[in-house]
Every structure is written in C-alpha cells, then in structure tokens.
Amino acid sequence: EEVKAGDKLGSKSAIPLSGFVYQGDRVLTDPDSKGHLRFRDKTYAELGPDTMMGSERVRRGADRDSDRKDESIFHFYRGVLRITAISVEPWVRYYLKYADRVLTIEGPADFYVELDRKSRDLVVHVRRGKVWLVSAVKGVRVDIPEGQSREVRRDHSIKELHPLTKRELALLRQRTQIRTNKM
Numbered sequence: 158e159e160v161k162a163g164d165k166l167g168s169k170s171a172i173p174l175s176g177f178v179y180q181g182d183r184v185l186t187d188p189d190s191k192g193h194l195r196f197r198d199k200t201y202a203e204l205g206p207d208t209m210m211g212s213e214r215v216r217r218g219a220d221r222d223s224d225r226k227d228e229s230i231f232h233f234y235r236g237v238l239r240i241t242a243i244s245v246e247p248w249v250r251y252y253l254k255y256a257d258r259v260l261t262i263e264g265p266a267d268f269y270v271e272l273d274r275k276s277r278d279l280v281v282h283v284r285r286g287k288v289w290l291v292s293a294v295k296g297v298r299v300d301i302p303e304g305q306s307r308e309v310r311r312d313h314s315i316k317e318l319h320p321l322t323k324r325e326l327a328l329l330r331q332r333t334q335i336r337t338n339k340m
Contacts, residue, residue, distance in 0.1 A: 183211035186236070196229075199244040205271075208236025213254075228252065233279075237271045242286075255279050257293040258309055262286060268301075279309040282321060290315070 178184055178194060184204060186192045192204040196215070204210060213230040229251040240253070240262070247264040254260075258279065260270070266286025272279055281290065281301055289300045292313045299315050301307050304326075306318040 178212065180212055180215045183209060183232075183234075185209045198242070198249070200240065200242040202231075203239045203241075205237030205239075208238055209234040210238055230254065233270055233272070235272050235274075237269065239267075239269045241267045243267070255309075258313075259291045259293065260288060261291065262288050277311050280306060280318075281309070282306045282325075284321070284326060 184192055184194065186204045186206060186208050188207045190206060192208070194202040194204075196202075202210070211232040211234070213232060215229050228249075231251070231253050233253050233255045238253075242251075242262070243265050245265055250261060250263045252259055252261055253270065255270075255272075260281060262268070264287055266288060267284040268286060268288055269282040269284070270279065271282075281288070283301045283303055283305055285303050289298055290307065290309060291298050292309070292315075294313045297315075299307060304321050306321060308316040308318055310316065
C-alpha cells in the first residue's frame, strides 16, 4: 500500500519501490531489512535493520547562500543510519535530532549514527564533512572532526573515541550499500 500525502497520523503502510516519503513521515525498517532514501539534492540515507527515522522538515532546495534558512530537519530514533551528502552546496545545513541532542551537518558529508541498544548512548562516526553536536541540556557544542567518532551518553557527557582506523571505516562501509568515490 502506498503512503499518500495527507494520510492520517498513525497510519502505517509499506513504501513501494520508488515511492515517496513526505515531510512529517517516519520510516521504520524491519529487523531483517534495510531502507534507502534518496533526496532531490542527491543526498542518500541508508537505514539499517530495525532502524527508525523521521522527517520534520524537508528542504525544497538551496541554490544560494540566502537560502540557508530553508534547512532540513530529521529525527533519529533507533538503529543504524548512514547519511551520504556528496552533492550539497557548502552553505547547506541540515539537522539530525535525537532526543535533546542535535547533530548539525554543513555542506558535503558522509557519516554514520548508531544507537547502543543497552545504554541508549548515541555514537557518531564522521567519515567526511563538517559535523558538530549540540546538547540542549548542557548547551555545549562539540565538533566531530573527519575520521573521528564521539559517544554521546544519556547523561549528556561526551566521550571522545579514538580516530577511526582504515579497518573500522571499511567495516562501516561494508554495513551499507552506498558507494561513492567522491569523498
């Protein structure tokens, strides 16, 4: 059954191949499946098994610096998510919210977000791009440099993890089917 714009909140249906996801929708994958979303600006999102994400606001497009206020806002609820945005303009900014923490991404980026099921800690791995985290509770901004990972704990403390090794990056890439040589 296809999801239609204006469907009642709480309605649940399968998204057909080449179907559409609308602003305000949540996408959930089954425990034995993956989902791929492609946005108009050629940004790809891959949802791992048993992953849930939602869209609060989807940017219509930005072709100049004055369009910065037209930003996309997504929510991450659980699972493993990879976002690859290789074609966005350097000034384009979008947000990924998890509880009271916000990841801000500006320009081209390739990163992974995963939620530890037991501890509910959020782990962010940045392969490429300009990514930073803001904790609404502590009011702090923490940059996550390329090739680095950060663990954001439930108590809002942030643990700096060791730099990503080539082996870890290869393992992360193997978990997804997104392939790009541009980054």
